[in-house]
Amino acid sequence: MKMFTCIKYVPDTSEAEVKLNAEGTGVDSSRFSYDINDADNYAVEESVLLKEKYEGDVTVVSIGPKSSDVMIRMAMAKGCDRAIRIEDERIADHDPLMVARVLAGAIKDQEFDLVFTGCMAEDYGQAVTGVALAEILGVPHAAYVKKVEVEDGKVKAHRELEGGLREVVEISLPAVLTIQTGINEPRYAPIRGIRQAQKKELKVMNLDDLGVPVEEVGADASLVVLEKLYIPVVESKAEIIEGDPDEKAEKLASILVKGGLV
Amino acid sequence: MGNVLVLAEHRQGELRDISIEMLALAPSVAEALGGEVTVLLLGSGVDEMAGKIAGHGVKVLVVDDPLFADYNSDKYQKVLSALIDEYKPRLVMLGQTAQGADLAPALAVEKKLPFVPDIIGLEVEEGVIKATRQLYSGKVNAVVALKEADTGLVAVREAAFEAPDPVDAGAVEKIDSPLKEDLDYRKFVEYIEAEIGDVDITQSEILVGVGRGLKEDKNLPIAEELAELIKADLCGSRAACDAGWLSDDRQVGTSGKTVQPNLYICMGISGAFQHVAGMKGAKTVVAINKDPNAPIFAEADYAIVDDLLKVVPSLIEKLKELKG
Numbered sequence: 001m002k003m004f005t006c007i008k009y010v011p012d013t014s015e016a017e018v019k020l021n022a023e024g025t026g027v028d029s030s031r032f033s034y035d036i037n038d039a040d041n042y043a044v045e046e047s048v049l050l051k052e053k054y055e056g057d058v059t060v061v062s063i064g065p066k067s068s069d070v071m072i073r074m075a076m077a078k079g080c081d082r083a084i085r086i087e088d089e090r091i092a093d094h095d096p097l098m099v100a101r102v103l104a105g106a107i108k109d110q111e112f113d114l115v116f117t118g119c120m121a122e123d124y125g126q127a128v129t130g131v132a133l134a135e136i137l138g139v140p141h142a143a144y145v146k147k148v149e150v151e152d153g154k155v156k157a158h159r160e161l162e163g164g165l166r167e168v169v170e171i172s173l174p175a176v177l178t179i180q181t182g183i184n185e186p187r188y189a190p191i192r193g194i195r196q197a198q199k200k201e202l203k204v205m206n207l208d209d210l211g212v213p214v215e216e217v218g219a220d221a222s223l224v225v226l227e228k229l230y231i232p233v234v235e236s237k238a239e240i241i242e243g244d245p246d247e248k249a250e251k252l253a254s255i256l257v258k259g260g261l262v
Numbered sequence: 263m264g265n266v267l268v269l270a271e272h273r274q275g276e277l278r279d280i281s282i283e284m285l286a287l288a289p290s291v292a293e294a295l296g297g298e299v300t301v302l303l304l305g306s307g308v309d310e311m312a313g314k315i316a317g318h319g320v321k322v323l324v325v326d327d328p329l330f331a332d333y334n335s336d337k338y339q340k341v342l343s344a345l346i347d348e349y350k351p352r353l354v355m356l357g358q359t360a361q362g363a364d365l366a367p368a369l370a371v372e373k374k375l376p377f378v379p380d381i382i383g384l385e386v387e388e389g390v391i392k393a394t395r396q397l398y399s400g401k402v403n404a405v406v407a408l409k410e411a412d413t414g415l416v417a418v419r420e421a422a423f424e425a426p427d428p429v430d431a432g433a434v435e436k437i438d439s440p441l442k443e444d445l446d447y448r449k450f451v452e453y454i455e456a457e458i459g460d461v462d463i464t465q466s467e468i469l470v471g472v473g474r475g476l477k478e479d480k481n482l483p484i485a486e487e488l489a490e491l492i493k494a495d496l497c498g499s500r501a502a503c504d505a506g507w508l509s510d511d512r513q514v515g516t517s518g519k520t521v522q523p524n525l526y527i528c529m530g531i532s533g534a535f536q537h538v539a540g541m542k543g544a545k546t547v548v549a550i551n552k553d554p555n556a557p558i559f560a561e562a563d564y565a566i567v568d569d570l571l572k573v574v575p576s577l578i579e580k581l582k583e584l585k586g
Contacts, residue, residue: 011398014474018401027402038504078482096369097377111444119363125398126379127358131367140336140448143364156451160418161273161360162516164456167333170449182504227392228405231360234555238565248566249576252548255564257584261525261546262468262492 001056001150005047005116006133007040007075009068010123020229025092027229036071039118043179045186046148047116048079056113057081061106062097063091069202076118076197095222096128097181103129104136104231105212106205110175114155116129118145119178130178132180143178264295267351268367269342270303270315271361273333274453277311280357281521284306285318285422287384288355289360294386295352304341306331309434317428321338327439335365336447339354344440346413353391358417360403360517366417376408377415382422391416395396399534400557419541420516461495468494469523469544471514473537475551475570484506484574497521499531515540529570533558550574 011032019028036044047058060083062068072083072168075174084106092098107115115137117130127143134141146166147158150173159167160180189197215221241251256262266288270281281301288299299320303312306328316322323345329337339405342365344586346354354369356362358380370377376391382403391408393416408414463469470489476482496512503513514521515537522543529550531537538561541547549562550570559565566573 013398013401015551017553017555018398020402060458077382096367096379100367121554125399126395127363128367128370128377128379131364132371135368135371141364141368142448144360144468158454159360159364160517161453162278163483163520164510164513164518165273166454166456168361168451168454170333170451171447181500182510185506185522186528223374223409223411224378225407225409226404227407229397230403230405232396232400232403234560236559236562236565237563238549238559245568245572246576248568249573250580252564252566252573253577253580253584256492256525256548257581259546262581262585 001054002111003047003050003112003114003116004056004061004112005040005043005058005075005080006103006129007044008037008062008121009034009071010037010259011122013122018231020231024229034067034071036075037118037121039120039181041042042080042181042183043116044075044080044117045184046179047114049184050114050148050150051079052200059084061103062086062183063093063102072202073194073197074189074203076200077193078187079193082201083205084203084205086205086210091197091206092216092217092219092222094124094226095224096124096126097132098217098222099128100132100136101217102134102210102212105210108137114173115176117178119180121127127178129212130176134176137173137176139233140175141176141178142169142171144180145177145178146183148177148183220256223251263350264292264297264352266292266295266299266355267345267349268299268301268580269354269356269362270301270311271357271359272303272305272308272311273434277314278357278359280418280420281315282318282425283420284355284357284418285320286426287418288578291353291384291391293388297352300349300351301340302345304338306332310406312434314355315436316432317427317433319429320432322432322434322567324434324436325439326436327441329439329441332450333361334448334450335368336442336445339369340364340370341370341440342446346373351413354413356414356417358419364419366415371414373413375413375415376411378406378408379417381395381416381417381506382419384416392410397441400534401555407423418549419535422535434585459509461512463497463512463514464519465494465523466497466523468492468525469521469527471498471499471500471526471528471531472507473528473531475509475532476502477530477571479505479507481571485580486525486572488527488578491578494527498513499534499537529574532556532562533557549586
């Protein structure tokens with residue numbers, strides 16, 4: 001089974017304060033720490049699990065800077081076989097349809113059975129790239145996949161719907177699956193794998209190498225314009241409990257008990 | 263023409279709320295574009311649903327055909343594609359849901375539509391459609407303009423808009439299915455209901471919720487001890503359930519449970535909209551989080567900006583003293 005797994009290097013902003021850059025055109029990323037997008041980490045694991053079960057190989061594809069090589073090597077340490085990193089400033093990377101076109105450029109002329117993406121990236125949160133990629137490649141897809149069963153050239157994908165409900169759909173291979181978090185338990189890279197990963201092929205390509213015209217994936221090709229960014233005001237009606245941790249705990253305990261809440 | 267076409271969403275015989283929520287936005291946008299709102303309903307035996315939507319004063323186009331009994335991305339895309347060609351709506355709206363996110367990107371690629379996903383605001387400025395969406399889990403907002411095109415596409419976030427009340431009866435029009443035969447590209451197999459766990463958190467009076475800020479499972483006993491002390495049940499964010507700290511039936515949010523406790527103490531939960539949508543019914547909310555800008559504080563009645571690993575053990579001691 002031949003697989004491609006698309007991953008993205010994203011900042012961890014879960015507990016970080018996010019500020020705009022001086023021009024207001026993007027965020028000040030100088031103090032962020034970056035790692036693999038959470039859902040993509042599960043996508044890597046799912047592709048490696050299928051490789052172990054059915055034999056085959058996995059090619060990692062990622063659009064990002066040289067600093068993301070550490071993430072790509074880690075995916076290879078976990079069992080992916082080779083990687084393509086695409087770096088080109090001309091890509092309108094705020095538009096997931098442009099991103100999908102670039103990814104398709106790296107995959108379309110090669111043989112593949114399954115392409116995996118995460119269902120959503122934590123930074124822009126659009127949940128678009130994987131499904132768009134399937135349409136560009138002209139193959140079926142399933143989004144928000146929580147379980148994958150492959151048999152007889154078909155895949156049964158369990159899609160996560162709202163409220164804990166799941167929907168099982170059957171599609172023929174080749175196909176694109178966008179993977180939801182929690183589908184598996186991503187492994188830690190073994191030491192031996194980390195050593196081997198250094199020897200695996202990591203090809204760095206730009207749009208010209210891929211044969212993707214900039215007219216199809218640049219700012220002029222994008223049908224949407226990012227006009228403005230701003231930091232939304234969190235309007236809180238909350239009573240803020242001040243003090244050192246013990247004082248805060250004492251005040252809260254008092255509120256809970258005296259208020260009859262516990 | 264400045265018409266707005268809204269795709270209604272339903273599942274297992276029930277109209278989904280997003281279908282009506284989109285009508286909080288669609289009429290003003292249609293007016294600004296100089297057109298009208300039409301809702302498209304694809305289904306089988308959906309007269310009642312069509313009537314309910316029409317009760318919001320809009321025209322409903324119904325394709326009533328057994329082929330549309332269940333959602334299927336492939337069939338939906340074919341129909342929408344044909345209807346976009348026929349009706350040339352200025353804007354198509356659908357939900358950013360498990361259905362919409364499975365459908366809209368492919369439709370946007372096929373029809374070369376300007377597309378903005380997961381929007382929380384929509385305006386028309388000098389004829390240009392502009393959508394507001396969130397980046398970085400709600401820490402940054404972006405205004406995205408759709409370039410000039412015959413038809414644009416937006417996917418609207420669930421529970422971001424309050425469903426308007428019914429006004430007066432619109433019209434229901436049945437149209438022939440543009441899809442003449444079944445497609446076998448993608449086959450719907452079955453639904454699998456959520457597993458029922460040992461505790462039904464939708465019925466809990468007091469909940470202690472944990473999120474990514476708990477860091478690792480060895481810290482879980484802190485939450486467990488607090489929960490036991492105040493007779494609460496434990497629940498969590500997606501991150502907590504994905505990490506295996508809690509079973510999936512304890513997940514609060516759009517893809518998990520909707521809860522309505524008297525008291526919800528959430529710790530280390532940033533307050534992603536998916537989680538918040540599941541806890542709107544909580545009466546009193548206490549939030550403990552290190553990030554003063556965490557969206558969870560917008561939902562809180564009492565806020566503690568601090569490390570839960572420092573505050574909660576101390577809280578347990580103080581509660582023990584007070585409760586004797």
